[in-house]
Amino acid sequence: MYRLTTWMWLLVLSLGANAEIITHDVTLAKGLSVSELRLIFSRQRLFWPDGSSIRVFILPPDSQQHRQFCTESLGVFPYVLQRQWDRLVYSGTAERPEIVASPDQMRRRVMETPGSIGYVPDETTAKDTAHESH
Numbered sequence: 001m002y003r004l005t006t007w008m009w010l011l012v013l014s015l016g017a018n019a020e021i022i023t024h025d026v027t028l029a030k031g032l033s034v035s036e037l038r039l040i041f042s043r044q045r046l047f048w049p050d051g052s053s054i055r056v057f058i059l060p061p062d063s064q065q066h067r068q069f070c071t072e073s074l075g076v077f078p079y080v081l082q083r084q085w086d087r088l089v090y091s092g093t094a095e096r097p098e099i100v101a102s103p104d105q106m107r108r109r110v111m112e113t114p115g116s117i118g119y120v121p122d123e124t125t126a127k128d129t130a131h132e133s134h
Contacts, residue, residue, distance in 0.1 A: 010090045018068045019119045021091060022110050038074050042084045043094040048115060056097035057109050057118035065103070073119070 021037065032040075039045040041069045046054055059066045070078040088094035103107060103120040110116045 018122055019065075019073045022107065022118050022120060024110055024114055024116045034073075034075065038076060041074055041097070042081055043088050043097065044074070044084070046094055052115045055113050055116040057100050057106055057113075057116060058097045058107065059103070060099055060101065064089055068121070069119050073085075 021032070034043065040054055041056060041058070043056065048054055059069070061082060067078050070076055070081060074081075076126055085094075085096045089096055098107055098109070100118070106118045110118045
């Protein structure tokens with residue numbers, strides 16, 4: 001389940017059956033727990049252990065894929081993350097995650113951006129969801 005490319009390493013974590021966590025570099029994501037991922041995606045952890053900045057990418061907040069990732073993988077409702085980001089931005093301590101339009105764009109942006117992390121829907125779950133909607 002691991003996919004190694006020249007610039008990016010995909011880390012597949014068992015966070016529920018709906019998402020794969022992807023990172024720019026294998027050394028940055030090694031051994032991340034669900035708790036650590038929750039801190040990263042809520043923007044409460046801003047730096048990797050090596051001191052480099054964490055760049056977070058998410059799918060559109062109103063998308064089904066984002067809602068599933070939040071609830072099933074992180075164990076938090078999307079509106080809770082949104083409120084957390086709003087507080088951090090208002091206080092000047094962090095920025096919101098960058099929103100990308102699609103899983104393909106997510107892969108591309110994570111591959112291009114050092115220190116980045118994101119998620120893509122698991123292919124089997126995405127197919128099941130697409131099949132159910134028809």
